[in-house]
Amino acid sequence: MADEPGPEVTEAPPAPDPDHETMLAALRAGLGDDAVLEHADAFGDLVVRVAPAAWRDAATVAQRDLSCDYLSFIAGIDWEPAAREGDEAGGDTSAPVQPTERSYGAAGSAGRFQVFAHVESTSRPRGLTLKTDVDEDAPSVASWVSVYPGADWHERECWEMFGIAFDGHPSLRHLYLPSEFEGHPLRKDFPLLARVVKPWPGLVDVEAMPGDDAPAEPAATAEEPS
Amino acid sequence: MSTTGESPVPSLTVERSSMRHLADAQVGVELDTGDMILNLGPQHPATHGTLRIVVRLDGERVVSADPVIGYMHRGYEKLTEFRTYPQVTTLINRIDWLSSFANEVPFMTAAEQLMAIEAPPRAVYIRTVLTELSRIATFLLFLGEMGLQVGALTPAFYGFRDREYVLNLIEAATGGRFHPNFNRIGGLKDDLPWGWIAECRSTMKVVLDACDDFEDLVLGNEIFEARTQGIGIIPASVGAGYGVSGSNLRASGVDWDLRRDRPYLAYPEVDFQVWTHPDGDSYSRYWVRLQETREAARIVLQCLDQIPSGPIMAKVPRIIKVPEGEVWVETENPLGQMGYYVISKGATGPFRVKIRSASFSNVSTLPWLLRGVYVPDVITILASLYFILGDIDR
Numbered sequence: 001m002a003d004e005p006g007p008e009v010t011e012a013p014p015a016p017d018p019d020h021e022t023m024l025a026a027l028r029a030g031l032g033d034d035a036v037l038e039h040a041d042a043f044g045d046l047v048v049r050v051a052p053a054a055w056r057d058a059a060t061v062a063q064r065d066l067s068c069d070y071l072s073f074i075a076g077i078d079w080e081p082a083a084r085e086g087d088e089a090g091g092d093t094s095a096p097v098q099p100t101e102r103s104y105g106a107a108g109s110a111g112r113f114q115v116f117a118h119v120e121s122t123s124r125p126r127g128l129t130l131k132t133d134v135d136e137d138a139p140s141v142a143s144w145v146s147v148y149p150g151a152d153w154h155e156r157e158c159w160e161m162f163g164i165a166f167d168g169h170p171s172l173r174h175l176y177l178p179s180e181f182e183g184h185p186l187r188k189d190f191p192l193l194a195r196v197v198k199p200w201p202g203l204v205d206v207e208a209m210p211g212d213d214a215p216a217e218p219a220a221t222a223e224e225p226s
Numbered sequence: 227m228s229t230t231g232e233s234p235v236p237s238l239t240v241e242r243s244s245m246r247h248l249a250d251a252q253v254g255v256e257l258d259t260g261d262m263i264l265n266l267g268p269q270h271p272a273t274h275g276t277l278r279i280v281v282r283l284d285g286e287r288v289v290s291a292d293p294v295i296g297y298m299h300r301g302y303e304k305l306t307e308f309r310t311y312p313q314v315t316t317l318i319n320r321i322d323w324l325s326s327f328a329n330e331v332p333f334m335t336a337a338e339q340l341m342a343i344e345a346p347p348r349a350v351y352i353r354t355v356l357t358e359l360s361r362i363a364t365f366l367l368f369l370g371e372m373g374l375q376v377g378a379l380t381p382a383f384y385g386f387r388d389r390e391y392v393l394n395l396i397e398a399a400t401g402g403r404f405h406p407n408f409n410r411i412g413g414l415k416d417d418l419p420w421g422w423i424a425e426c427r428s429t430m431k432v433v434l435d436a437c438d439d440f441e442d443l444v445l446g447n448e449i450f451e452a453r454t455q456g457i458g459i460i461p462a463s464v465g466a467g468y469g470v471s472g473s474n475l476r477a478s479g480v481d482w483d484l485r486r487d488r489p490y491l492a493y494p495e496v497d498f499q500v501w502t503h504p505d506g507d508s509y510s511r512y513w514v515r516l517q518e519t520r521e522a523a524r525i526v527l528q529c530l531d532q533i534p535s536g537p538i539m540a541k542v543p544r545i546i547k548v549p550e551g552e553v554w555v556e557t558e559n560p561l562g563q564m565g566y567y568v569i570s571k572g573a574t575g576p577f578r579v580k581i582r583s584a585s586f587s588n589v590s591t592l593p594w595l596l597r598g599v600y601v602p603d604v605i606t607i608l609a610s611l612y613f614i615l616g617d618i619d620r
Binding site for chain 1: 591
């Protein structure tokens with residue numbers, strides 16, 4: 001808007017956080033320069049992408065050298081764009097329309113699947129998000145259970161939700177879902193079954209308000225439910 | 227029958243040493259009968275819902291315990307991908323249903339950070355007050371209910387009674403006792419009603435008195451101490467590795483509180499103490515939560531004194547599209563660390579939301595923690611960990 005003050009015009013790019021530099025240096029020293037692929041600052045949180053082969057060592061370095069003794073979570077990401085209305089894969093008219101081309105978030109990705117984890121220190125204000133790429137055809141990555149015992153359940157959840165196996169995990173079995181469940185629900189090509197059984201009536205038409213300069217997107221409105 | 231001659235009854239004297247061996251053998255056989263499998267739950271009252279724990283017993287002692295979760299799994303991480311940002315609030319209200327308001331705050335903060343919107347100061351203060359009220363409501367229930375698990379009925383009635391005062395306050399401000407759905411991106415739905423602040427001040431006095439009651443009633447009690455002291459000890463390093471957080475970790479002596487160490491909302495502007503206890507047992511978890519209830523009441527009173535006037539909503543576009551990016555927001559919720567890792571692709575809804583809930587990690591210690599304890603202690607340990615099933619199953 002033209003009448004709003006624009007502080008971002010004069011704002012200089014923020015200086016790199018000194019603690020982020022320390023953490024990156026320690027990761028490079030512990031894993032080797034080649035294993036630390038990319039890094040980014042996501043709203044003050046350091047995101048580092050490491051090579052898949054260095055995934056378990058990254059946990060060891062984080063725990064030993066960075067004093068990140070606390071495991072917050074381990075989870076997966078599927079960067080595949082979500083199926084939409086009209087797609088052959090079946091779509092959902094109620095879901096917010098996401099971009100159709102694939103793009104990757106902070107610190108990038110080599111392919112469709114990624115595993116990411118957040119570790120923190122309980123002795124100093126410090127946290128770190130680690131990411132690694134997972135091969136789409138044979139999704140598998142090293143387990144963290146030997147470093148952080150709490151990784152057990154997180155990896156079981158990630159395995160059943162994304163189909164990503166964790167090498168060295170003591171017992172990869174279903175956590176939330178029944179043991180006979182087939183498929184990996186958090187993958188983007190897994191439909192939301194409730195919406196397949198009974199289609200959502202469609203988005204509500206948003207009427208343009210007198211103050212609006214442009215009418216609300218007509219493209220976003222779905223067909224009238226018959 | 228002849229009564230003469232040798233008695234037909236054989237002599238009962240046997241060598242004592244052989245008897246003893248026989249007895250020893252008998253004991254050995256009984257111990258070797260194999261372990262017993264006991265199903266705790268899924269409907270056990272100590273589990274606050276449907277948590278099933280398959281316990282393998284050797285006599286009264288637990289050999290191994292395997293929690294079976296998922297009876298309440300609702301798939302919120304999937305559902306968030308089919309909702310717009312304002313609609314997600316309805317879902318995340320139901321993660322930890324005892325402190326729903328506190329669940330909303332980190333998600334709204336995440337969306338606000340991505341959109342570069344800041345909630346006005348008054349909204350920030352009201353959020354702080356309501357978050358602490360949720361904490362008080364959650365902990366008052368715990369303080370009473372923990373007594374119930376060791377056989378003391380009275381504290382439970384006090385706990386439920388006093389929590390009701392706090393829930394009335396939350397209802398008066400938001401319209402909902404359990405699921406306020408009160409946060410908006412950029413602020414709050416409404417301002418506080420007339421007279422609410424005075425009402426809240428007097429209720430905080432009730433809460434502080436209630437804490438004194440619980441201290442007198444429960445903490446000094448011989449039975450309570452016998453059932454909880456030295457039981458269910460979580461060492462600090464193990465707790466951190468498992469991702470145990472909140473009061474459970476502070477009861478193990480870890481001085482870590484996100485309200486102080488990762489300041490958010492209005493916490494930098496109020497004065498409060500972070501309580502820790504060195505023991506790490508069930509007793510210390512109760513003790514820490516009792517102190518934190520008092521501390522929460524103090525925070526509320528300070529916030530009410532300092533609350534600024536002004537608007538409660540920032541300027542927000544009517545159709546909310548969140549720019550591309552990803553952000554991790556964590557807060558200190560009543561049950562522990564709650565966090566959302568939100569990945570946005572510039573649409574009206576999130577692309578992926580990882581929900582990090584406290585109880586999930588707290589309960590994942592159970593296979594380690596329950597090994598070697600006695601069956602009755604399982605119940606007190608479960609109660610002292612204090613989890614909500616919705617927070618485990620999501």
